[in-house]
Amino acid sequence: MKKLGFSMVMVTLLLAGCTSKQKENTSESTSSKAPSQEIAVVVDQEMSSMDSALATDTYSITAINNVMEGLYRLTENNELEPAGAKSLPQVSEDGLTYTIQLNEHATWSDGSPVTADDYVFAWRKAVTPETKAEYGYLFEPVKHATDILAGQLAPEELGIKAVSEHELTIELEKTTPYFDSLLAFPTFFPQNEAFVTEQGDSYGKNSENLIYNGPFTLADFDGPGTDTSWTYLKNEDYWDKDTVQLTKIDNQVVKESSTSVNLFETGQADDILLTGELAKQYKDNEAFVTIKKAGTTYLSYNQTEATFKNENMRKAISYVFDREAIVNQLLGDGSIAPTGLVPSGMSYSPTTDEDFAVEAGGNLTMNIDEAKKLWQTAQKELGITNLTLKLVAYDTDSIKKVAEYLQSSIEENLEGIKVELSVVPVSVAIEYGQSTNFDLFLFGWTADYADPSSFLELFTTDSVYNYGKYTNPKYDQFVAAAKKADLNQLEQRWDNYIQAEKTLMQDMGVSPLIQKSEARLRNPALKGIISHSAGAQFDYKYAYLEE
Template sequence: MRKWKSSLILATTALVLAACGGNATNDSSASTGTTGGGQVINYTAPTELSTLDTTLMTDINSSNYISHIIEGLLKIDAEGKAVPAIAAEAGTISEDGLTYTYKLREDVKWSNGEPVTAKDFVFAWQRLVDPKSGASYAYLAETIKNAKEIMAGEKAPSELGVTAVSDYEIKIELSQPTPYFESLLAFTAFYPQNEAFVTEQGDKYGTSSEAILANGPFTIENWDGTGLTWDLVKNKDYYAADEVVIDEIKVQVIKETSTAVNLFQSGAVDNAQVTGEMVKQFKDDPNVVVQKKARTAYIEFNHDNPYLQNKKLRTALAMVINRDELVNNVIGDGSTAIGGFLPADFVSDPTTGEDFAAEAGSSLGYDVETAKTLWAEAKAELGVDKIKFSLVGDDDEKNKKISQYIQGQIQNNLEGITVELRNVPKKNRLELANQDEFDLLQTGWGADFADAINYMDLLYSTSAYNEGQYKNAAFDALIDLSKTTDANNPEARWADLMAAHKLIMEDSAVIPLYQEAETQLRNPKLKGILFHSVGNEFDLSRAYFEK
């Protein structure tokens, strides 16, 4: 949800709008109803919310909706740039790149009527790095002064290099230059929190619509923490409320494609995600929009499993998956096969301008015969003839199909390997991942900011997102080098990250599957939705219905 400012080119961000007319019958009669004189969007989501706590948030769907109810110092605009939100103006950055100072707007309120002040940011960021919080995204704050020591338990959270100079001015001190730091400030994990309210709520904070405060364009209602529906209601106290046309967004989780399409065609909802054969059915429909994402879907190995510590076995598993067949015949939603860990059209070489994915090239191609040979060698090394693995993934229709395809490719081509499928709701999948209760994990990563480090950090040995416990000292050393000695040398830093990528691909650390895209049917009268390929995926706050 952020971008590199100095050496990298941000993935394209665009307004994606559906054309008028179409084969699907959607007269938007339900969608353009009014409550309180405004317009109502009926929107579908692919998965449930896991939390509204910006500190504990880990999944993109929760982040997407949190960003509609809470704003940070900065936000990402239509061109993918970090621009002022609660910050009243552009920040002041010291010549050495170590100190950032921002003045805040004085007209921003929490939904309980209290003002949003610099202290709300200081509290939220101290909570983010406090090891007691267990925040997976804490590592993003590691270049703030004393953050590493706090996360290691060596210093108190109060020593974080963030100071409320006054109620409406904040100073941030870094331990080293961080070219993408302003992009981080637009990310959900760096949003403010009201200390009194968080303290009052305790463990309940962010677990329901009653246990969260809003300062953004909408408030949230009717979410009980586990339900599949919730409502975003226009926040009349939002500082830019006059820019918000929509009165209410009624969201419901629809996991079955046919159900979503039927609701869309009847006019009951304003969007419907389509996959597989239905994409082909609607490919010429002018109501269809395709959104390309800077997101890699991949299989993560549990490297604590003694069998999966065998590189030949990992490589064999990777080589029996036909990515072209997967994206064209199984998924069919515009997603594309991928040959490395990073998506295409994401970041570019600061010297040549060549795309990272193109420069890195493809590896781990589809090669069943070689895979069988590697499996035979692995069996001899491991002293086994049969192995059973669990494959954990989400329980929506798309991910179930992907799980079944992967299961079939492995079992049909590598005799003796059995794959047991465990498709569960996303919230449960995240819990299983955090608890290392998987052998193979069907997961993915959408870029939060446009820099290769956003992906490389996932496999760093101590990363909270390294659920598979991958450990490679040479890889860690390259990442450390990119963050320290070479941090201000774009060419050397690029070489570090390119070498790190080559190393994990040669080591079969994970199995990259595809670069994600999403195909939706969308009400042609619904205009003004802002889409980002990097960061939060969509912004409905300035949307409106064309009359």
């Protein structure tokens, strides 16, 4: 997601009236609209799926978060707020059993109640191997999930039970520091079994094949991966509809920043993404907003082939990149040069409060002389003089520019290497990644929850997101040991993740390039949008246009 972060280890309840939840957004804009409570926003990619069990990209996850609802929503401070649940879960003394009372007022858009069975159905569906849910691994803290995902147990053995229509119990394999936050993540949202069964393979294919329980419903959506516009409409069947002020949110896919800016300047859009020179040009504009994300853009190497099984080859490529130039000159959107895979400002030591990125202490500086020496060594080891590489990237304005920079940096500094660019829509890029149909793959990941595991579990040998097939038994051991740790072993868990990060960077299993931020232009009258650095990016439930 992905999508597309990016330390919230334990979360607490925020009890407040709807007025206090309307977060004031201090950004302003030269564009304005009458407060009709209808807005237009620009996104830079199509959605890949509206099935909560299958969605992984940032755009789909954000859409699902606004038209569907799980047990909890996340506040701007990443605290849990009851939604489909009546209150915070009751957790047993050993931390292994969660009892949750559901909100009896929550209904689907057809008027039927949202029940405990809807959660049981959705969770079982997500861990069923035949579903092929890429986010199925997120359920591993739940009792029996790992064995079910491996096809060794039936989905009915999953540790979730409908005690009654409005009471749910969840059993965990072990205490999990970040589990509470998963209860607000769209993959854990309910699904109406009767409706999903009736729709069959058509479920989620368009806005007519969906049923909703969130603040909004989806309209004018014709299909994942292809449709370039869709609309959120206020859900009149939503249990908390009186809190929702926006009545309509038009979404339009625009991949060129200059086009987005024109829409904003002419009052046709209220919120757009900025990249490159335009981000720098508007930096001092009253409309300019920077949003930090717990996300990393990185380069994967196809390590199923001899070329990139060679460590010297991977390091030669990585050393030719000037990451400071990428974030400051190419992007100019507030992104920073990373020191490793796990982004800074996301997770902190349970004993020293040290930032993970600082403690892991990575070094990703450019070194052209060393890169040339490593390339020469790799040539001898591989028995080659020339090399043609296929670099796959997705077709957003900013990513295309970064891909072109990588191409030129490699070709200009490593004599004998030619790089061919393949820039494709994100859904196609993901397909290339899943089939390892690339030599180099420029990809981004935004944390689903604020914990190092959200990044480091991506590159174990058996991870479905390990597109380049990096493998190191020592790395796998560190991640496995961290996953086995419980609440009484938080320091040990932290240390294992630190060692995993160091191992990955020493191997240059992937090459982090950018720690993400977003630059945006936003209508000054548009208030109350909740932004999350991890998980679903935007929540419009409390958004409104100010008079």
